[in-house]
Amino acid sequence: MGIVRTEESRKLELEELRRMLVACAGIQRRKDQEEFKGVRVSSKENKDDVLEKLVCVTSGVSYLGLAIVSKLVLRGYSVRIIVENEDINMLREMETSGEMRTINNNVSAVMAKLTEVESLAEAFQGCRGVFHTSSFTDPAGLSGYSKSMAEIEVKANENVMNACARTPSVRKCVLTSSLVACLWRDNAQNDVSSVINHDCWSDETLCTDKKLWYALGKLRAEKVAWTIAKENGLKLATLCPGLITGPNFCRRNPTATIAYLKGAQEMYSNGILAIVDVDRLAEAQVCVFEEMDKNAHGRYLCFDNVIGRDEAENIARETGMPTNKICGNGDIEARFELSNKKLCSLMSRTLRSCYSEC
Secondary structure: OOOOOOHHHHHHHHHHHHHHHHHHHHHHHHHHHHHHHOOOOOHHHHHHHHHHOEEEEOOOOOHHHHHHHHHHHHOOOEEEEEEOHHHHHHHHHHHHOOHHHHHOOOEEEEEOOOOOHHHHHHHHOOOOEEEEOOOOOOOOOOOOOOHHHHHHHHHHHHHHHHHHHHOOOOOEEEEEOOOHHHHOOOOOOOOOOOEEOOOOOOOHHHHHHOOOHHHHHHHHHHHHHHHHHHHHOOEEEEEEEOEEEOOOHHHHOHHHHHHHOOOHHHHHHOOOOEEEEHHHHHHHHHHHHHHOOOOOOEEEEEOOEEOOHHHHHHHHHHHOOOOHHHHOOOOOOOOOEEOOHHHHHHHHHHHHHHHOOO
């Protein structure tokens, strides 16, 4: 993206990739041992299955990207991850030393630029699906998500979707948007619903006036994706997560975390400042992807809960922000209600079958 991550963040992501691959390889070895005792499928069936289960994850060593890769590998997918210039040398060293092959042979890395459609189309060749994580970073590790970054994100989404559309093997795409693409509305209007769900969109003018560039970028990027998908007949599903949390979430995902929290006081007082664990978000992405051949479609709000005072204080400690910057005086008016019923309904029907083999 032309935006360089901090050295600490890069090392953390690559070390997490190593840990993830080791863990997945251990589980896969146990599965193989159990399968050896039972019925084994033919080599032709194995080959066909591998082709059907090859997918690509953009920004595959990002905080969310790693979680998605982990879930996919555990579900038996072969995963091709897109990495940036500074990551490829480290991954090549892992491959040269045999570490990648020894740890897990279901993950491969390819360097591609989100600024170039041809580069992306080449990376997507042979893949049945694409997970676009829309992961962006700031060299200072602070807020950094400016109006120009919003424009970059829109263009990146446009490139990814166009690359998917021109790659014959790609049948479907799962895009990570954000809950802030849904909830920043002009509440002065009489027809504004008190329930915020998958049908709701943030107001571009409001986001611009409040300088909510992260919300604006996610909003415009998602709209561009839907336009291209409809024009090209590409199956698309978007997940709109709350603030993504988990182990060391601010340290490993600083740009999105701080950018999401701009306007936190207003979200908190309205009862719509929600969080989601990174692993549960990744789990939801895989389930939605697998159900897209059946009844999964459209947008999905994804969050665990709306935060209260205690959780606001925890987030403040994690981010180094003053608590009052997140929850103000601590009062929640709860003027609005977030609804993720669409996703909950889908996952309640599919979660058991999705993970019964793991």
